[in-house]
Amino acid sequence: MRVHVILACGECKNRNYHTAKNKRKTERLKLRKYCPNCRKHTPHKEVK
Numbered sequence: 001m002r003v004h005v006i007l008a009c010g011e012c013k014n015r016n017y018h019t020a021k022n023k024r025k026t027e028r029l030k031l032r033k034y035c036p037n038c039r040k041h042t043p044h045k046e047v048k
Contacts, residue, residue, distance in 0.1 A: 007044040009035040017044060 007017040007029070014037045021029050029046040 005029060005046045007031060007033065008047045009038060010043040010045055011035070012037050012042075014038075015047065021046075 001023040002020040003023045004018060004020050006015050007019060008015045012035065014035065016035055016037075017033055019029070019031075031044050032041055033044045034040070035042045035044070
């Protein structure tokens, strides 16, 4: 079972990406993605 999550930039807090993760994994997802607002790669965290 997978759930949809939203990823927000760690610097500007802009919500840029949508992805899916395993529902049984309880920890929050953290990925390094490109932010078009900051125009650089930044860590993106899962938000509610």
